[in-house]
Amino acid sequence: MEEFKEISIIGLGLIGGSFALNLKNGGFKGKITAVDLNPEAIEKGKELGIIDDGDTEGEAIKTADLVVIATPVGAYKSVIKTIKEKIDRNKKVIVTDLGSVKGQLVYFCEKELEGVAPFVGGHPIAGTEKSGVENSVNGLFKGAKFIITPTENTDIKAKGKIKQLWQKLGSEVIEMDPYYHDQIFASVSHLPHVVAYSIVDAIDILSKKFKTDLFQFTGGGFRDFTRIAMSDPVMWRDICIENKDNILEAIKTFKNALTEVEKLIEKNDREGLKKFFEIAREKRNKIQ
Amino acid sequence: MEEFKEISIIGLGLIGGSFALNLKNGGFKGKITAVDLNPEAIEKGKELGIIDDGDTEGEAIKTADLVVIATPVGAYKSVIKTIKEKIDRNKKVIVTDLGSVKGQLVYFCEKELEGVAPFVGGHPIAGTEKSGVENSVNGLFKGAKFIITPTENTDIKAKGKIKQLWQKLGSEVIEMDPYYHDQIFASVSHLPHVVAYSIVDAIDILSKKFKTDLFQFTGGGFRDFTRIAMSDPVMWRDICIENKDNILEAIKTFKNALTEVEKLIEKNDREGLKKFFEIAREKRNKIQ
Structure with a gap:
């Protein structure tokens, strides 16, 4: 130094x-x-x-x-x-x-x-x-x-x-490589932030629909899950604009994954759902 | 007792x-x-x-x-x-x-x-x-x-x-009311779990696409964000099946919120994005 x-x-x-x-x-x-x-x-x-x-x-x-x-x-x-x-x-x-x-x-x-x-x-x-x-x-x-x-x-x-x-x-x-960096962090950092802000927005919309403040019923899991939605809006707005293409690509991949779960639920596919959750848990377990 | x-x-x-x-x-x-x-x-x-x-x-x-x-x-x-x-x-x-x-x-x-x-x-x-x-x-x-x-x-x-x-x-x-309970917890608990499992799946798909283990680049924010994806797959499979309609409704609302952010990014709508993130942050801040 x-x-x-x-x-x-x-x-x-x-x-x-x-x-x-x-x-x-x-x-x-x-x-x-x-x-x-x-x-x-x-x-x-x-x-x-x-x-x-x-x-x-x-x-x-x-x-x-x-x-x-x-x-x-x-x-x-x-x-x-x-x-x-x-x-x-x-x-x-x-x-x-x-x-x-x-x-x-x-x-x-x-x-x-x-x-x-x-x-x-x-x-x-x-x-x-x-x-x-x-x-x-x-x-x-x-x-x-x-x-x-x-x-x-x-x-x-x-x-x-x-x-x-x-x-x-x-x-x-x-x-x-600077471009490779942007692909990687669009996935592991920028996408989760966009998702966290969006889920808080969804809970707000559902609160209005059900005429009750749903946030009062959230537990520790939800608090951990949405902690990053307290991040600086200007910082994240700028990241979304500057890394636009990679973030849109990551959102698309995530939406497809969510649609897969949606279809498994719709079909009552018990084995398929269990397997989807098991694989995700196994991947997540690795990083502790 | x-x-x-x-x-x-x-x-x-x-x-x-x-x-x-x-x-x-x-x-x-x-x-x-x-x-x-x-x-x-x-x-x-x-x-x-x-x-x-x-x-x-x-x-x-x-x-x-x-x-x-x-x-x-x-x-x-x-x-x-x-x-x-x-x-x-x-x-x-x-x-x-x-x-x-x-x-x-x-x-x-x-x-x-x-x-x-x-x-x-x-x-x-x-x-x-x-x-x-x-x-x-x-x-x-x-x-x-x-x-x-x-x-x-x-x-x-x-x-x-x-x-x-x-x-x-x-x-x-x-x-x-038991049915009201299911609407509320589909939003504040079941939806976040489905989303957490799905984002881990998306990171896994993107890892294959970029031929690198993206999980190695995750930080504390991601770990908090996906902690609930380590939950028991059988328990969550059962919840998804038993509370199917409410969960599908919550997923739909969340997907719409995410699509709104997607459109703001696509349009480079700096003011719109900032406002979306600010409102979400404000809502999230309330539960600490």
Whole structure:
């Protein structure tokens, strides 16, 4: 981590805040700054001792030697513009990100930053359903996977430094093609979020139909099941738009699976239903 | 609880076992027996000190003054047959159940037991994704809702005794029409289980498509989200068959909600998506 003297985090929410917190707790001796449109986030970050300084205009970027984009992915265009304006072009600055969508976004950042700074795409497989710097979690990245998504243009030295940084935070770093990343996470992360929001919506519709607040009858299973529906709407809106094709494909596959169960129920197919549930349970059991 | 001298539990799984365990821990001084087709369940129950005695043939029913059906709902026909054969018709015995489906099943049990014993339908809103008497949970019913589903035929005294029993176990007892119960729990419990099994199936199909084990990339959100897919396949198969119409209706409503999100994504409707997710988050936030 001592490769870097000053790290500037763009977007001080739960992930950016946790990144800062774990750098500090991991013994990072350099300066940590943040840029956020919301001055309250900067104030809270300073109060919590997570960041040393920060501003809403991007001034903090000027003196950084590592810039970390931690905003919702829908803000990348405007963030990259600010970085290009503020970054010190006379210094070797690395730009990286923590976004949940990679693919075209990585190529966009690379192209925009060409001749300005090397860009290394990254995605920590960690988080909670909460939002905001005040909910930053100590140890969030420990034992978690960190996906690094180099392309044919990626600066090898910059990639090595980012990899080291995340290993020091306790993450298991895995290299992956940016487009392949988006297919995988459309399935295992984006689809479940879309489904969780949708099931809450369905329960709301059924509540109106049955003229009773169905949420009062939910148990622990439902609470676990829909916890991710408390996630940040803007973050997930942006992910859905930026990873549109893969998510639509995953939804389609899921709908087909659900239709299969529907047909088994319609046909009273006791053996078929049991087998479907058994196979799913077996697969799920493997990850504990 | 001292209303009863000997309680016999039919089906010694996680729910039946937890019922016995919490009776013992709650100071019940009578005898607790169990009947299960699987002799290992009886042996384990005795080893754990949860039951005093038991058998696989239903002999334990003969001396009981409370018989509690705790099998999957698909076994009720055969269970009721055994109860009618074994129950002491010279004693005032009450029969109750812990099944997740009520509606027609309650009327079936009542009709079959007419002139034999009063039947009181019940459903504790508690459980875990685990199965088996060895996973019985102390305190499982404390603070949980217990739905009691009387009909126009229900014996008022018997209902009062069952109500008292569950209140002593720490549950909040709520009376509900058996058919209304099935509509409500098709939405808040049965639908989420079907969806959880289906999403695991979809991830498995996508794993084959992408030639990679996608489960290795799942995080804590996915694990919470699919925990209920580890539930007992036979129990859930039976629930799907016995509460067929309500579950198919709930699936239909959910599919429509999902299709709405799909369309918003297809149209790149940023405002619409954000609003959909915000409303769902707000509803989910209320139950914490």
